[in-house]
Amino acid sequence: MRTNNLILQTVTKIVIFIIMTFAFFLFISGHNNPGGGFAGGMTTAAALVLLYLAYDVKTVHEGIPVDFKTLSLLGVFIAVVTGTSSLVMGKPFLNQSFGYYTLPLLGETELTTALLFDTGVAMAVVGMALTIIDAISKDISEDNCPWKP
Amino acid sequence: MFDRLLLLTLIIQAMAIAMLLYRVVKGPSIPDRVIAMDAIGIQLLAMMAVLSIYLRTSAFFEVILLLGILSFIGTVAITKSIRKGALVEYDRNR
Amino acid sequence: MYNLVVLPLLIPVLCGLLMGIFRKSIAFQKCLSLLSLLLTGAAAFYLVQQVSARGIQILELGGWQAPFGIVLVVDMLAALLLAAASLVSIACLLFAFKSIGPEREKYYFYPFLQFLIAGVNGCFLTGDLFNLYVCFEVMLVASYVLLSLGGSKPQLSEGIKYVVINVISSTLFLIAIGYLYGVLGTLNMAHLSLRIAAIGQTGLVSVIAILLLIVFSLKAALFLYFWLPGAYGALPPAIATIFAALLTKVGIYAIMRMFSLVFYHQPQITHDLLAVMAVLTMLIGGIGAVVHGDIRNIAAYNVVIGVGFVVFGWTVFTPAAVTGAIYYLIHDMLMKALLFMLVGTIIIIVGSSKLRDMSGMITHHPLLGWLFLISALALTGIPPLSGFVGKYLIIQEGLTRGAVHTGYYIGVAVGLLSTLMILYSLIKIFVRGFWGETTLSPDMEKGNTRGLILPCILLTAAGVFWGGGAELIYPYVEMAAASLLDPAIYIGAVLGEVI
Numbered sequence: 001m002r003t004n005n006l007i008l009q010t011v012t013k014i015v016i017f018i019i020m021t022f023a024f025f026l027f028i029s030g031h032n033n034p035g036g037g038f039a040g041g042m043t044t045a046a047a048l049v050l051l052y053l054a055y056d057v058k059t060v061h062e063g064i065p066v067d068f069k070t071l072s073l074l075g076v077f078i079a080v081v082t083g084t085s086s087l088v089m090g091k092p093f094l095n096q097s098f099g100y101y102t103l104p105l106l107g108e109t110e111l112t113t114a115l116l117f118d119t120g121v122a123m124a125v126v127g128m129a130l131t132i133i134d135a136i137s138k139d140i141s142e143d144n145c146p147w148k149p
Numbered sequence: 150m151f152d153r154l155l156l157l158t159l160i161i162q163a164m165a166i167a168m169l170l171y172r173v174v175k176g177p178s179i180p181d182r183v184i185a186m187d188a189i190g191i192q193l194l195a196m197m198a199v200l201s202i203y204l205r206t207s208a209f210f211e212v213i214l215l216l217g218i219l220s221f222i223g224t225v226a227i228t229k230s231i232r233k234g235a236l237v238e239y240d241r242n243r
Numbered sequence: 244m245y246n247l248v249v250l251p252l253l254i255p256v257l258c259g260l261l262m263g264i265f266r267k268s269i270a271f272q273k274c275l276s277l278l279s280l281l282l283t284g285a286a287a288f289y290l291v292q293q294v295s296a297r298g299i300q301i302l303e304l305g306g307w308q309a310p311f312g313i314v315l316v317v318d319m320l321a322a323l324l325l326a327a328a329s330l331v332s333i334a335c336l337l338f339a340f341k342s343i344g345p346e347r348e349k350y351y352f353y354p355f356l357q358f359l360i361a362g363v364n365g366c367f368l369t370g371d372l373f374n375l376y377v378c379f380e381v382m383l384v385a386s387y388v389l390l391s392l393g394g395s396k397p398q399l400s401e402g403i404k405y406v407v408i409n410v411i412s413s414t415l416f417l418i419a420i421g422y423l424y425g426v427l428g429t430l431n432m433a434h435l436s437l438r439i440a441a442i443g444q445t446g447l448v449s450v451i452a453i454l455l456l457i458v459f460s461l462k463a464a465l466f467l468y469f470w471l472p473g474a475y476g477a478l479p480p481a482i483a484t485i486f487a488a489l490l491t492k493v494g495i496y497a498i499m500r501m502f503s504l505v506f507y508h509q510p511q512i513t514h515d516l517l518a519v520m521a522v523l524t525m526l527i528g529g530i531g532a533v534v535h536g537d538i539r540n541i542a543a544y545n546v547v548i549g550v551g552f553v554v555f556g557w558t559v560f561t562p563a564a565v566t567g568a569i570y571y572l573i574h575d576m577l578m579k580a581l582l583f584m585l586v587g588t589i590i591i592i593v594g595s596s597k598l599r600d601m602s603g604m605i606t607h608h609p610l611l612g613w614l615f616l617i618s619a620l621a622l623t624g625i626p627p628l629s630g631f632v633g634k635y636l637i638i639q640e641g642l643t644r645g646a647v648h649t650g651y652y653i654g655v656a657v658g659l660l661s662t663l664m665i666l667y668s669l670i671k672i673f674v675r676g677f678w679g680e681t682t683l684s685p686d687m688e689k690g691n692t693r694g695l696i697l698p699c700i701l702l703t704a705a706g707v708f709w710g711g712g713a714e715l716i717y718p719y720v721e722m723a724a725a726s727l728l729d730p731a732i733y734i735g736a737v738l739g740e741v742i
Contacts, residue, residue, distance in 0.1 A: 008225065015221070022214055034211055043215065050222050053229055056241040073263040080257055093249045094305040137237035 012054040019047040037118030041125030072127025079120030155203045162196045190220030248302040248315045250286040251364040259357030272353040284329035291322040299736035310434040316370035319723035327573045331488045331580045334698035339481035341694035359385035366493045372430045389482050401477040408470045412461040419454040433737035436505045444508035452506040463494025466520040472543040480587020488580035518558040522654045524551030529664030539596045541668050542586045549575040556637035566724040567636025574629040581618045581702040594689030603681035612677040619669035629710030
């Protein structure tokens, strides 16, 4: 039976922006308030899951041509490299530094290396959550099965 | 006076959740249970909003938004699984 | 603050992630994994030299001071184990290049090998109980993947048992950590030791100690060994090698560290229990090794015997006996890796792991045969080879201790008996497999051994050096035992600025 998810798809088109904005807010506010890379990443993943629900795997992959396994590995890599960079500066591993900069539009802003670390965490979380969704949505008999069933 | 009103609201909302729980457990059909679960989510949002007025804090706002998103996606997911059998399809036009 | 300490943990993680990102290029993954392990090995050997020259090295992560932040500690024991682990993993990687097969290579074999080694190194390095748990998990998750990669039926049926056992023991570990934090309010190992010394090892603390003992014995296959032979039997040779050489040793290391640094006040409860478990382990492992006719199972039960012997040596708890136990532990890492590689090579040649299918291989594979004989003799403990020094020290000290506590006589007797069982089980493979009529002509063999003998020779050389160069090595091992037996050295190095 063919069904048409017109209402769901229309709602999704609007709601996805709200969720993404909120995810970005959570991600940015993380350093001194509730939130951070994990919560931000998880909310972003929730938004993308909504896309998967309203449309389908094929459409989403056409719109977001990213390999989510690579995305999560890249995220962890960024996080670890951020920690490692303090080795080069002669500080202990995982040491963080911060400074105050005047940016256009935002005025004086606190920028920390912890934000970079959080970016890595967020990428890892999004990648991992969507890899799981991908894996459970795929039919095992399709050509992407690694081992002969 | 205002605080008492808020407390009364909280109590009424808690009672509403208790009644909805009855519907979740008893509910003759699955759609009944889904609607009851969704309503519980909305009641929780409202309770948190009232609570944050009562405590004069803005710390719960993120929680309210997050719970709203999760309960919305959860309801959509369960509804779709009832309607179509599969949560995520590979190609919806097939 | 000494950043070199973190390198054995950091290099494999970074390289593993890079390999995962560039998963299409197998040649790149091979080069990078070899490079990463060589660098890790260099860092580990440099750490051995640094620790012997300058004492225990620590690194406070993120610059947070010791009882509040997480601290990485390298004493002589950890440094020696790191060096041995990197040597074994290099040999195992060389073995895997030739034997692992393109399908596993395509599905993240090399990255997960790196993560496994990072987890093992992390367990050796950490000075914080919760961080130990995290490193255990890193190691275990990588091992779950390596165990089930390939998806053959025995792998999956053994894999599910392995995962369930380890999830249960990890949960117990987490519960024990929670209790310990509730009772003592800290998780830094040095700080724990200080707090227990201050309030005394009460009944509650002893119960937590025994809970931790159960967890570590499950990981180390000490008495609770039942998951081990099946799981190791289902694995391809290269992965079985790295599991046999490293995973159980991490459990032994955790037992040694926790029960000499933290829970050392009530030896009549914890240490006697450990000794009984160790003696039973030797006995059961020996019987298993003797009765089985499948060479994979014989090798797996030999791992169990080794675990029992090391822990028995450690429970004698005199300086010489602990030295012997550490000496035997590292010998066991090298030689068990060698044994599993040789057994794997035999299986690749014959195409079966049953003893009755093989005969007379010495005519076409003389080098393999003699390497196997050397490894069998070394595992038994024949004097010029590496098993001798450790066994001699443990048995001598066990006899001395037996004069005070007659139970140790039984332990020594069982230890000697298990040595005989090792000799019997391995010579059985040698006699049945290499002597007799040659049934397999070279063109009937199932696989070739090109490139598989090189890592075996490498490990044999390391093992011969570990035994023959005892004069050179002994001071390092003695230093490791000294820092293990005197908690004050460790505590002073970690919390020196605070107290």
